[in-house]
Amino acid sequence: MARWQPGTAARLQAAALELFATRGYERTTATEIAQSVGLTERTFFRHFTDKREVLFHGQHLLAEALLEGARGAPSEASPLDAVARALRSAAAFFPAERRPHSRIRKTVIDENPALQERELRKLADLGTTLTDTLRARGVDDLAATVAAQTGVAVFGVAFTRWVRDGEERAFEEIAAEVYGELLAQAGSAAPVR
Amino acid sequence: MARWQPGTAARLQAAALELFATRGYERTTATEIAQSVGLTERTFFRHFTDKREVLFHGQHLLAEALLEGARGAPSEASPLDAVARALRSAAAFFPAERRPHSRIRKTVIDENPALQERELRKLADLGTTLTDTLRARGVDDLAATVAAQTGVAVFGVAFTRWVRDGEERAFEEIAAEVYGELLAQAGSAAPVR
Structure with a gap:
């Protein structure tokens, strides 16, 4: 049964949405998303190919x-x-x-x-x-x-x-x-x- | 009644399709489309904002x-x-x-x-x-x-x-x-x- 699973990707997704919504999609970088939850850019790119993918992951x-x-x-x-x-x-x-x-x-x-x-x-x-x-x-x-x-x-x-x-x-x-x-x-x- | 009208835009469209199909969309420029039917780039841009628009005009x-x-x-x-x-x-x-x-x-x-x-x-x-x-x-x-x-x-x-x-x-x-x-x-x- 497909269900929404929390985890690193989900934390990055939640953080990204928060930033996209408050600061705007264009003005938010992958690094900022990662840093906002205490993770590195490298971790971000282990889960997503780019910031757009966060929304479709x-x-x-x-x-x-x-x-x-x-x-x-x-x-x-x-x-x-x-x-x-x-x-x-x-x-x-x-x-x-x-x-x-x-x-x-x-x-x-x-x-x-x-x-x-x-x-x-x-x-x-x-x-x-x-x-x-x-x-x-x-x-x-x-x-x-x-x-x-x-x-x-x-x-x-x-x-x-x-x-x-x-x-x-x-x-x-x-x-x-x-x-x-x-x-x-x-x-x-x-x-x- | 909406019908397909020939004219300069239609000529440019037909020429563009021909070039897109034979040479590839990416490798075709607006200038080449215009020149292939004896028109100038300027005429092209009077009808279309960019080459993508030719397909949706x-x-x-x-x-x-x-x-x-x-x-x-x-x-x-x-x-x-x-x-x-x-x-x-x-x-x-x-x-x-x-x-x-x-x-x-x-x-x-x-x-x-x-x-x-x-x-x-x-x-x-x-x-x-x-x-x-x-x-x-x-x-x-x-x-x-x-x-x-x-x-x-x-x-x-x-x-x-x-x-x-x-x-x-x-x-x-x-x-x-x-x-x-x-x-x-x-x-x-x-x-x-």
């Missing part, structure tokens, strides 16, 4: 949390049902104690176009990995792609809501609401002409 | 083509039906004669991570604009966001298929197939637990 755990649900779906589950399971299992990556961290991280990313583009890239990569996982279950290309990309869209909407100021519901509850909204809309949609 | 016409359908939907149309109309009207931006251009453009973008991230950003911007358009129709925030992001996911899948080698069907037909697949999957999905 550990994202493979999100992919794993997401894929776990899809992989564990019964063989008779439809591609979209496998995706719904993926959304539920992804919630393991977003426990309540992570939300303050995620909120600061989002503020930093929102202020820097290059970081926003990187974040979008990571989301797109999730879509590709999820598509591959569905294909490996024997789902055809069109069905796998549509289910995975729809799932990533739902995930993106749910995540954006989860980090919103004032939001207190769990990720899983929000994701279920967003997914339910999609099913309700699609269920009453006019058929394709 | 005119994308506001895509946004307009897309939004036209959503804006023109009858007031009683559901948000997802307005999005389906947007997908149909977006087809105006992808006439058959544009496909060779789009294929080369995609090859260039696929080889450069920074260009890929920029392309994802433009797609995300379409989602935001479409959400705003639905909100302006009086649709609530959750419904507007879900419909728009789902629409952008369908659009992305359809576009990827439209530019694939060997694909000869019109964009509108592909988009209808992808959207139909989404409705079929959602229609038979297990309800949210």
Whole structure:
């Protein structure tokens, strides 16, 4: 089960976020991040290739949390049902104690176009990995792609809501609401002409 | 109706794509692009801020083509039906004669991570604009966001298929197939637990 683990990397991440948020991303150096928690620049670079990576480190755990649900779906589950399971299992990556961290991280990313583009890239990569996982279950290309990309869209909407100021519901509850909204809309949609 | 217009910018775009594809994006300069069609660097920079922009120029016409359908939907149309109309009207931006251009453009973008991230950003911007358009129709925030992001996911899948080698069907037909697949999957999905 993918879960957020504390440790040196996590301490550096927390310190980096603190500095990015107070001093600004551009004006913070890797050395300053390391020194602020009594570590050396060398230790920093043992964990991260550059300061941007601090914001994206550990994202493979999100992919794993997401894929776990899809992989564990019964063989008779439809591609979209496998995706719904993926959304539920992804919630393991977003426990309540992570939300303050995620909120600061989002503020930093929102202020820097290059970081926003990187974040979008990571989301797109999730879509590709999820598509591959569905294909490996024997789902055809069109069905796998549509289910995975729809799932990533739902995930993106749910995540954006989860980090919103004032939001207190769990990720899983929000994701279920967003997914339910999609099913309700699609269920009453006019058929394709 | 948003349509692809020839002219100086289009000539520069075609020349740039040709050079990007044969010589490589990194190794092509704005001056070389301009000179290859008998124009000056100064003319180039009157149309584009930099060589990257050549690949994204005119994308506001895509946004307009897309939004036209959503804006023109009858007031009683559901948000997802307005999005389906947007997908149909977006087809105006992808006439058959544009496909060779789009294929080369995609090859260039696929080889450069920074260009890929920029392309994802433009797609995300379409989602935001479409959400705003639905909100302006009086649709609530959750419904507007879900419909728009789902629409952008369908659009992305359809576009990827439209530019694939060997694909000869019109964009509108592909988009209808992808959207139909989404409705079929959602229609038979297990309800949210």
